[in-house]
Amino acid sequence: MKPRSKWSENTVRRVLLLPLLTVALVGVAQAQVTVRNQADAETEKEVLEVERQKDQAIRNRDMAVLDRIYVDNLAFANGRGKVLTKAQHMEEIRSGNVKYLNSDRSDFHVHVYGGTAVLTGRENSTVEYHGKTISSPRQFITVYVKLDGQWRYVAHQVTPVAEP
Amino acid sequence: MRRILLLSLLTVALVGAAPGQGTGKTQSDAEAPAQGTAKSQSAAEIEKEILKIESERDQAREKGDNATLNRILADDYFYIGVRGNVRTKANRLDDYEAGVIKVFSVKKDNFMFKIYGDTVLMTGRETSITQYRGKPNDKPRQFTNVYIKLDGQWRLVFHQATTIGAPW
Numbered sequence: 001m002k003p004r005s006k007w008s009e010n011t012v013r014r015v016l017l018l019p020l021l022t023v024a025l026v027g028v029a030q031a032q033v034t035v036r037n038q039a040d041a042e043t044e045k046e047v048l049e050v051e052r053q054k055d056q057a058i059r060n061r062d063m064a065v066l067d068r069i070y071v072d073n074l075a076f077a078n079g080r081g082k083v084l085t086k087a088q089h090m091e092e093i094r095s096g097n098v099k100y101l102n103s104d105r106s107d108f109h110v111h112v113y114g115g116t117a118v119l120t121g122r123e124n125s126t127v128e129y130h131g132k133t134i135s136s137p138r139q140f141i142t143v144y145v146k147l148d149g150q151w152r153y154v155a156h157q158v159t160p161v162a163e164p
Numbered sequence: 165m166r167r168i169l170l171l172s173l174l175t176v177a178l179v180g181a182a183p184g185q186g187t188g189k190t191q192s193d194a195e196a197p198a199q200g201t202a203k204s205q206s207a208a209e210i211e212k213e214i215l216k217i218e219s220e221r222d223q224a225r226e227k228g229d230n231a232t233l234n235r236i237l238a239d240d241y242f243y244i245g246v247r248g249n250v251r252t253k254a255n256r257l258d259d260y261e262a263g264v265i266k267v268f269s270v271k272k273d274n275f276m277f278k279i280y281g282d283t284v285l286m287t288g289r290e291t292s293i294t295q296y297r298g299k300p301n302d303k304p305r306q307f308t309n310v311y312i313k314l315d316g317q318w319r320l321v322f323h324q325a326t327t328i329g330a331p332w
Contacts, residue, residue, distance in 0.1 A: 075278055075287050081306035081328035083287070111240060111321065113312045116283040118322050120244070139248040141324050143310060145280045154278065155285045157308045159326040161248030 040112040047110055047117045047144050050151045058093055059100045066090055071147070075155040079138055099128040115146040122161070137161040211277045214284055214311055217318055218272075222292075225267040228260045238312065238319035245296075246305055246325045259296075268293040272307075282313035290325065304328045 050069060057065035067090070074086040084092070092098045104124040111118040119142045126135040143155040217236055224232035234257065241253040251259075259265040270292045278285040286309040293302045310322040 073278060075276065075285055075308065077287070077306045077308065077326055079326065080330065081304075081326040083306060113283065113314075113321065115281065116310075116312065118310060120242075120250070137248070139244045139250060139324075141244060141308065141322065143283075143285060145283060147280070154280065155287075155308060155310075157244075157306070157324045157326060159244050159246065159248045159324060160330065162246075 043112045043117055044110040047119060047151055048108065050144065050153070051108075051119060051142065054153060055100075055103060055105070058098075059103065061093055061096075063090060063094055066093070068150075069153050071145075071152045071154045074153065077157040079134070079158040079160050097130050101126040101128060101133070117144045117151070118142075119144065123158070207277075207279050210279055210284060214277065214286060214318060215275075217311070217320075218286070218309075221320065222267075222270040222272070225260075226270060228263070228266075230257050230260055233257060233260065236320055238314060238321040241319075241321055241323075243323035244325070246301065246303075246327050264297055266295040268295070284311040284318070285309070286311065289328070303330075 053065060054069050056062070057069070070086050070090070072086055074089065076084045076086070076089050078084065102125055104126075105121055106124070107120075107122040109120045111120075121140055123138045123140055124135065126133060128134075138158045138160050140156065140158045142153060144151045145154045146152070220232060221236050223229070224236070234253075237253045237256070239253065241256070243251055243256065245251060256265075270290075272288050272290045272292065275286060275288040288307055288309075289304055290307050291302065291304045293300065295301070305325040305327050307323065307325045309320060311318045312321050313319075
C-alpha cells in the first residue's frame with residue numbers, strides 16, 4: 001500500500017478549509033445586510049408614525065405635540081421659498097394663518113442613513129394659507145434625526161410641482 | 165495548531181454574523197453625537213469642509229465634470245428641482261452628459277449649517293444662471309442640501325430647490 005504523503009494531506013485540508021471560510025464570510029455579509037435592512041425598515045415605520053402624529057397635530061393645532069417633534073433650530077422653507085423659524089412656523093399654525101382643510105399625502109420614500117432619515121413625498125392636501133386656498137400638488141422633503149432616542153423633525157422644504 | 169487556527173477563524177466569522185453586530189448601524193448606536201449649530205472647532209471645520217466640497221461641485225456643474233460630480237454625489241443621491249420634479253443621480257449625470265442642463269454662472273449665499281453628527285443640513289439661496297432643456301433660469305431659489313459622511317467622505321445625498329416668491 002502506498003503511504004499517504006504529508007503534502008497531499010495538507011492540500012486536502014486547504015481545499016476543505018477554503019469553501020468553509022467562503023461560506024462563513026458570505027454568511028457574515030448577508031447577515032449584515034439583513035440586519036441593516038431590518039433596522040432601516042424599523043426606522044421607516046417609526047419615522048412615518050412620527051410624521052402621522054405631526055400631521056394630526058397640525059390639523060388639531062396641538063402645539064405641545066409640534067413643540068416636542070420639531071427641533072428648536074428647525075430649518076423650514078415653505079412652497080414660496082420662504083424660510084421660517086420654528087417659532088414663526090408654529091405661530092402660523094396656532095394663529096390659523098395655515099389651515100389644513102383636508103389631508104392628501106402620498107408617494108412616501110424614506111432613505112435611512114443610520115440616525116438620519118430623509119423622507120420625501122407628494123402632497124395634494126388643500127391648505128388655506130393666509131386666506132388663500134392652495135390645492136396644487138407639491139413635492140416635499142422632511143429630514144428626521146434621532147436625538148436622545150426620539151425622531152425629531154429637523155428640516156422641511158416644499159416645492160410646487162409645475163404643470164407638465 | 166491548524167485546527168485551533170481554523171476554529172478561531174470560523175468563530176470570528178460567525179460572531180460577525182450574529183444579529184445586531186457588524187457594520188450596519190443600529191438606531192441606538194447611530195444617534196447623532198453632535199447637534200445644533202454650536203460653533204465648536206469641529207463644527208467650524210465641518211462647515212469649511214462642506215463649503216470646499218460645494219465649491220468643487222459648483223465648478224464641476226459649470227464644467228459639466230461628471231467624474232467630480234460622481235465622486236461627490238452619493239449613489240442614491242436624488243433631488244427635487246424647482247419644477248417639483250424628482251431626479252436620480254443617473255438622471256442628473258445624464259443631463260450634464262447630454263448638455264440638457266447648463267450652468268453658466270454660480271452664485272450662492274445666505275448659507276446656514278445644522279450639524280447632527282455625520283449629517284449636515286446646508287441651506288442657502290442660489291441665483292446662479294442655468295439653463296434646463298433650453299429654458300433659462302436666473303430666478304432666486306431657496307435650497308436644502310443634505311450631506312452624510314459615508315465611508316469617511318462627505319457625500320451629497322439630497323438637494324431640493326424652491327423658487328422664491330413664485331405663485332403657490
